[in-house]
Structures are given as structure tokens and as C-alpha cells.
Amino acid sequence: MVYIKVLLTSLNTKYIHTNLAIKYLAKSIEDICDVTTIDFTINQDIDYILMEIVRGQYDFIGFSTYIWNLEEHLEIAKKLKQINSNYKILFGGPEVSYDAKILMENNDFIDYIICGEGEDAIFNLINTIDNNLDFSRLDGIVYRENGKIKGNENFQMVSDLKDVPKVYNDxxxxxxxxxxxxxxxxxxxxxxxxxxxxxxxxxxxxxxxxxxxxxxxxxxxxxxxxxxxxxxxxxxxxxxxxxxxxxxxxxxxxxxxxxxxxxxxxxxxxxxxxxxxxxxxxxxxxxxxxxxxxxxxxxxxxxxxxxxxxxxxxxxxxxxxxxxxxxxxxxxxxxxxxxxxxxxxxxxxxxxxxxxxxxxxxxxxxxxxxxxxxxxxxxxxxxxxxxxxxxxxxxxxxxxxxxxxxxxxxxxxxxxxxxxxxxxxxxxxxxxxxxxxxxxxxxxxxxxxxxxxxxxx
Known part of the structure; x- marks a missing residue:
């Protein structure tokens, strides 16, 4: 079976910081795709970040987005789509969860946006893509289909945190x-x-x-x-x-x-x-x-x-x-x-x-x-x-x-x-x-x- 090759990434404010969210998401989908996480910083050169992403030959690239990195993420995602139109671009995080459809209208290079907590949503999204299922069944995900923006912005919350995978190991x-x-x-x-x-x-x-x-x-x-x-x-x-x-x-x-x-x-x-x-x-x-x-x-x-x-x-x-x-x-x-x-x-x-x-x-x-x-x-x-x-x-x-x-x-x-x-x-x-x-x-x-x-x- 050929797995989708997924990158989950984020630009942090400092090198010493790590993004816990992309670790959770990666653990949530590691059994159904080939997933990698990379922490960059907002001080790193955009061309270096692009080079590292392109070098990985990913199919699907997800950005964990906050108020301090939205603009940089948009710039990177737009250039990635120009480099390779086959990239599938996902945005998630608190900065994009409340106006997802507007953001997609203004940025035609974004393919999917998760609204709210992402552990369940990203599993359902990758599973839907991998098995060619119906996107309309997904909740809390906005997507493009035949040039139209569809889906809903229902804010997702994990009901029982015991189901959230552990991210650290020995x-x-x-x-x-x-x-x-x-x-x-x-x-x-x-x-x-x-x-x-x-x-x-x-x-x-x-x-x-x-x-x-x-x-x-x-x-x-x-x-x-x-x-x-x-x-x-x-x-x-x-x-x-x-x-x-x-x-x-x-x-x-x-x-x-x-x-x-x-x-x-x-x-x-x-x-x-x-x-x-x-x-x-x-x-x-x-x-x-x-x-x-x-x-x-x-x-x-x-x-x-x-x-x-x-x-x-x-x-x-x-x-x-x-x-x-x-x-x-x-x-x-x-x-x-x-x-x-x-x-x-x-x-x-x-x-x-x-x-x-x-x-x-x-x-x-x-x-x-x-x-x-x-x-x-x-x-x-x-x-x-x-x-x-x-x-x-x-x-x-x-x-x-x-x-x-x-x-x-x-x-x-x-x-x-x-x-x-x-x-x-x-x-x-x-x-x-x-x-x-x-x-x-x-x-x-x-x-x-x-x-x-x-x-x-």
C-alpha cells in the first residue's frame, strides 16, 4: 500500500520553542500515512524553509497557524503551490478556525482548513483522501471541490482527552x-x-x-x-x-x-x-x-x-x-x-x-x-x-x-x-x-x- 506522504510544520518564534500541536496531529495519523514534523522559526530564511520542504517530496503539507506566523505561512504555502501545483495545502490552528471560508476565498492555494482541535479532524481528512470518500461527511473542515469552497466551520473539540495520543516517548x-x-x-x-x-x-x-x-x-x-x-x-x-x-x-x-x-x-x-x-x-x-x-x-x-x-x-x-x-x-x-x-x-x-x-x-x-x-x-x-x-x-x-x-x-x-x-x-x-x-x-x-x-x- 502506498501511503500519502505528509508534512506537518509550523514557524515558531524561537528555536528553543516546539509546536506541541503538530506532534499530536502526527501521532493521530501515523498509522494511515507517512508523516513527518518539522519545527522552523520565523527568523529563518523563507528560501531555506522552501528548500527543506521541497526536498522532502511530500504530497500533503499542513501548517499549524497562530497570530505570529499566519503571514509567513501564507507566503510559504503560496510559493509551494507555484513550485508544484500538485501539493495539497492544509491550514489549521486558532488563527484560521474562525473565518476559514474567507481565508480560502482570499488565498486560492489553500486546499483544506481544519476548524478547532485537529486530532480527529485530520485523521478523518487523510482517511477520506486516501480512500476517495465523500468530503461532505466531514465536520469542521472547509475544502475545495471543482473550484468551489465547501464544508462547514463547526468548531471541533476532542470530547475525551484520553483519546489524544501521547507525543513523547523514552x-x-x-x-x-x-x-x-x-x-x-x-x-x-x-x-x-x-x-x-x-x-x-x-x-x-x-x-x-x-x-x-x-x-x-x-x-x-x-x-x-x-x-x-x-x-x-x-x-x-x-x-x-x-x-x-x-x-x-x-x-x-x-x-x-x-x-x-x-x-x-x-x-x-x-x-x-x-x-x-x-x-x-x-x-x-x-x-x-x-x-x-x-x-x-x-x-x-x-x-x-x-x-x-x-x-x-x-x-x-x-x-x-x-x-x-x-x-x-x-x-x-x-x-x-x-x-x-x-x-x-x-x-x-x-x-x-x-x-x-x-x-x-x-x-x-x-x-x-x-x-x-x-x-x-x-x-x-x-x-x-x-x-x-x-x-x-x-x-x-x-x-x-x-x-x-x-x-x-x-x-x-x-x-x-x-x-x-x-x-x-x-x-x-x-x-x-x-x-x-x-x-x-x-x-x-x-x-x-x-x-x-x-x-x-
Missing amino acids: KEDLKNRNIAYIETSRGCPFNCEFCLSSSYNQRVRYFPIERAKKDIKFFIDKKVPLVKFIDRTFNSKKSRALELIDYIIENDNGVTGFHLELNPMLIDEDYLNIFKNCRKDLFQFEIGVQSTNKKTCKEINRVGDYETIKKVCQEIISYGNIHLHLDLIAGLPYEDYESFGHSFDDIYRINPEKVQLGFLKVLKGSLLYNKRQNYDLVYSEKPPYEVIKTKWLSYEDIIKLKNIEVIVDKFLNERLFHHSIKYIIKNYYDRPWKFFESFGLYWLEKNYFSRKHSRDN
Whole structure:
């Protein structure tokens, strides 16, 4: 039997990153086709990427697509079709799942698009092609037939995650990987309107806990420096989260660290009693505060109370053994420049290791995208769809915030002149925000934003 030769690929933002999705998809179809996965990066030359793909003599090429690689994937796919019109081109991923038919209308070189989670869908697609079956029976797949775009955009979700194949095995060599990714759940219990989880049935689904433990142990045995959980809310289910945290601590190798995204409103004394006794650097926690403006949080369905968040975060920081990063998003509804400054002050006073200032991405499929006209949202038409201005923030405000972001990232997050900055803020400024604002203006006056900087210069 002659198998279809399939390549599944993606352009990652950095070499150290790997795409977990294409690993899942490859495992899903390895019994019915000859499948290969390749991780490229967005910094690699397009001609090199094309050469590597063409050299493989594939029949079918699938792209795992996100906001950071859509444009590059479209360019590569178009050139591949020009090189060989017999290539079958598939797109999938969150960036193409919500307007698949429009994307195909605008890009005639795309043959198929999977909408939603792809493990079942890609198996059905390859099986249909291989056995010359009827495409109309497929759900969540848009395709071309006799020049017409057909199919449906029903968002696909794997009903039981125990059916998702394992992607790591003992033979895999991870010695050159500084970061590995693990998924133990999908979905989110919350409904924040800027997130894609707000757009479909977001019921949280969990991989079997014994499988999660085996994956964790695999990375510990391989002594991977950092393992990142891609679960949207790791502590969405308390008993399960505590069991996995205990397992990590019990099997600690003294080397591997774990990065978790947590919701502070779900952290109680049971969590804290464990956290305060764990090894230094065993855990990194990332907490998305996004805003402390109560009206903003209510509008975007963000569940949280600043005083509770502050208390929990400061307690964790006091242990001195866990890296804590807090996130803010500029451009949310009802958050003007002054309000964002106060949100920053609130976060700064918690004293996390890093404060990450991000800018709103108006994601197709999110509730916020559907309400964008209500907020007078102006944003880039191309990925990453970043906000340009809103009803509450002018473009000039956004530029000032971007300048401040550079200062915060370079000086606060890299801990440059850390004690000096704390001393200056305490003795010469009534608010932390005012210091970083004035620092940004100083850099602007001196034209420092146009220069490259390092610790040496």
C-alpha cells in the first residue's frame, strides 16, 4: 500500500520553542500515512524553509497557524503551490478556525482548513483522501471541490482527552532542549471576553492524571531545564492541581523547573502551605491580572478582587523560592491612560519579579471582537491584530505606553539598578507609574529608543 506522504510544520518564534500541536496531529495519523514534523522559526530564511520542504517530496503539507506566523505561512504555502501545483495545502490552528471560508476565498492555494482541535479532524481528512470518500461527511473542515469552497466551520473539540495520543516517548532526545511543553487540560472555567475561550463551549477537559504524571516524570528523568504547562488555568480543579504539584515535588531532581499559569482567586491555604516549603526555582508562576479597574474587569467578565490577588501574591513572594510574573493588558474597555497607570501602580506594589505590559490583541472569534464597534476599537488588520486606539486610549497614549513598556522591561524586569530605582521611587515620586512615565519621556528626549542597548553600553 502506498501511503500519502505528509508534512506537518509550523514557524515558531524561537528555536528553543516546539509546536506541541503538530506532534499530536502526527501521532493521530501515523498509522494511515507517512508523516513527518518539522519545527522552523520565523527568523529563518523563507528560501531555506522552501528548500527543506521541497526536498522532502511530500504530497500533503499542513501548517499549524497562530497570530505570529499566519503571514509567513501564507507566503510559504503560496510559493509551494507555484513550485508544484500538485501539493495539497492544509491550514489549521486558532488563527484560521474562525473565518476559514474567507481565508480560502482570499488565498486560492489553500486546499483544506481544519476548524478547532485537529486530532480527529485530520485523521478523518487523510482517511477520506486516501480512500476517495465523500468530503461532505466531514465536520469542521472547509475544502475545495471543482473550484468551489465547501464544508462547514463547526468548531471541533476532542470530547475525551484520553483519546489524544501521547507525543513523547523514552527514545526522544531532549538534551538540546532548554524548554519543553506539556498539556494536562484544555479549556478554561472563565469567560474573559478578550480570550478565544469566550467563543465556544469552554468546558474544561482533563487528560487522565496518571498520563499527566508520566509526562511530568519523563521530563524530570530527561532533566529538561524548564517545563511549561500550556494549560490555561492550571489550578482550575483544586484536588487535581494539588496532586500534580505534590508529584512534582516528590520527584524533584534539583534541576528541572515548572512554569504554571494560575488564577490567584483559586489559591488558598492548602496551596500556600505547599508552596512555602518547595525547592527554590522549582516553580515559576504567571498570573494574568490584566487590570485592576473594577469597571473594566466587570465589562470583560474578568473574575477577581485586587485585595485578594495582592494578599495571595505577596504571600507567595514572601517565601523567596518562587518566581512570580504578573501581566497587564493595555487597551481594554474603560481603561484610559490614567486608569492603566493606577493598574500598574497596584501591580508594582505587589513587588513581583516581572511585570509584563502587553497590548490588547483583537482576536477573531473572541467576544471582544464581536463587540469591537461598541468600544471604537481600531487595530491592525493583520496579525497580531494589536490595538491602535480605543474609545478611551488615543494613539498617542498607546505610543507613550509602548515607550514605558520598554523601560519597564529593560530596567524593572531585568533588575537593572533595581535598588536605586526603588530608592528613587520611594523618596522622589508619589507613584511608581510617574517614575516610569518620566523615565520614558527622558529616553524619548534623548532619542534612546532608536538605539540598541546592552548591559555593556
